Amino acid sequence: MRSEVTCRLIALCFDAHDPLRLARFWAGVLDWETADDPRGGFTLLPGDDTGFRIRFLASQEKKAGQNQMHFDLTSTSLENQQRTVARALELGARHIDIGQGPEEAHVVLADPEGNEFCVIEPDNKFLADCGFIGALACDGSQETGYFWSAALGWPLVWDQNQETAIRSPHGGPKITWGGPPLDPKTGKYRLHFDLAPAAGGDQRVEVDRLISLGATPVDIGQGDEADWVVMTDPDGHEFCVMPPQSH
Numbered sequence: 697m698r699s700e701v702t703c704r705l706i707a708l709c710f711d712a713h714d715p716l717r718l719a720r721f722w723a724g725v726l727d728w729e730t731a732d733d734p735r736g737g738f739t740l741l742p743g744d745d746t747g748f749r750i751r752f753l754a755s756q757e758k759k760a761g762q763n764q765m766h767f768d769l770t771s772t773s774l775e776n777q778q779r780t781v782a783r784a785l786e787l788g789a790r791h792i793d794i795g796q797g798p799e800e801a802h803v804v805l806a807d808p809e810g811n812e813f814c815v816i817e818p819d820n821k822f823l824a825d826c827g828f829i830g831a832l833a834c835d836g837s838q839e840t841g842y843f844w845s846a847a848l849g850w851p852l853v854w855d856q857n858q859e860t861a862i863r864s865p866h867g868g869p870k871i872t873w874g875g876p877p878l879d880p881k882t883g884k885y886r887l888h889f890d891l892a893p894a895a896g897g898d899q900r901v902e903v904d905r906l907i908s909l910g911a912t913p914v915d916i917g918q919g920d921e922a923d924w925v926v927m928t929d930p931d932g933h934e935f936c937v938m939p940p941q942s943h
Contacts, residue, residue, distance in 0.1 A: 701849030702897035703906070705748045705864075706938065707739070707890040708765075708832065711755035712809055717788075719752045721808055724787045725769075725780075726750075726828065744827050747868040751890065759810050760882040762794060762835075764933060767813040767869075768802075770823050770830040780815050781805065811886065822854075822870075829869045831861070836873035840931045843910050844871065847891070847929075881932055884916055889935040890924075899925065899939050906937065 712718040719738035723730045728740040733751055740750040771777035781803050785791075788808040796804055801817035816823060816830060823830035834840075841860025845852050850871075854861035858875035893902045903925050907913070911927040916934065918926055925937040 701847075702894045703847060703849075703891050703902050703937075704894050705848055705889055706892045707749040707751045709751040709753055709888050709890055709936075710809075710811065711757060711884075711886045712737070712752045713754075713756065714809070715752035715754050718807065718809055718811075719750075721787050721789070722750060722752075725784050725789075744829075745867040746827065746829055747864050747866060755886075757884065757886075759886060761879065763811055763887055764835040764879070764885050765887045766811070766833055767829055768823065768831040768833050769813065769815045770820065770826060770828055771816060771818045773818050777803070777815055777817060784815070826869060827867075831870040831872050834871065834873045834933075835879050836875075836929075836931045836933065837878060838873070838875060839910070840929050840933070841873040843930050846909050847906055847911075878931060885934055888933070890938055891935060892938040893940045895940070897940055899937060903927070903937055911935075 715737040733739040737753040789805045792806045803815040838858045850862040861872040
């Protein structure tokens with residue numbers, strides 16, 4: 697029997713060389729409000745049903761290879777897609793080639809620090825009922841999709857050919873995992889999730905529950921003073937379990 701889920705996804709975190717610049721870029725793209733982050737860096741507060749914040753944390757580590765996560769932004773028409781691309785370029789994005797063919801209808805861009813994202817074509821059936829952030833697309837296995845479904849209590853909305861997707865019962869973006877082959881890990885990932893126990897929950901209990909589901913505690917140099925616990929999912933993607941008061 698699966699234990700009761702008391703964990704919430706509270707933030708998607710970007711490691712950034714210039715957190716303020718990156719926060720301003722994404723605030724402009726998403727039309728979200730920027731706020732100071734109590735733990736340092738900057739936070740974007742969702743203006744829609746996304747359900748989690750976006751945090752930008754200072755880091756001097758260089759980006760190596762493609763990120764394991766990227767946003768898929770939706771479009772309501774071809775003109776709307778073109779406006780989103782033009783706005784992103786004006787804010788500091790650039791076109792990139794990650795192997796997409798000329799027949800692809802989506803547009804692949806990178807933000808000012810090279811983080812990839814896609815502006816999806818209109819009439820995409822998979823994202824038809826999603827908001828502007830249609831999906832957070834991840835490099836990951838079916839096992840990891842199952843792990844995150846159990847960890848967050850979000851149902852699977854896709855499970856075919858080792859590709860999986862979950863979505864909060866309250867709506868917001870889908871989180872997808874593309875299945876094998878997985879790109880080799882080249883160091884700490886630049887994007888990670890922050891989780892926290894729901895009201896009345898206990899951080900230690902949540903850590904133990906996540907371990908039982910397949911997570912592994914790791915040391916990335918956070919030190920004994922940190923009040924968060926760093927873990928990895930079954931594919932080695934880092935995430936943090938914060939204390940209850942942090943959300």
